[in-house]
């Protein structure tokens with residue numbers, strides 16, 4: 001019984017350690033690869049830790065037609081490959097902004 005309780009406490013501590021003041025904890029997003037033929041770069045403000053990165057990735061990943069999502073916390077940037085028939089760079093920027101990090105499209109191209 002004591003062993004069970006201490007295991008729970010350890011798991012709780014690990015869980016809390018992934019939370020940061022800016023974003024709170026978040027679960028890794030499932031990668032869904034679409035016919036992502038276009039890539040856009042974004043400037044993302046306010047990311048401070050790996051969990052912020054996951055939050056941004058998760059927010060983008062909820063959109064339709066998203067391919068790879070690369071988020072650089074230190075640089076404050078994101079690069080997203082997407083299917084232009086199913087979503088747009090501005091929709092991606094809105095999704096990132098909606099997750100709590102102001103995003104603007106910096107470059108957009110094939």
Ligand SMILES: [Cu+2]
Nearest residue numbers: 020023049052
């Ligand atoms: Cu964070």
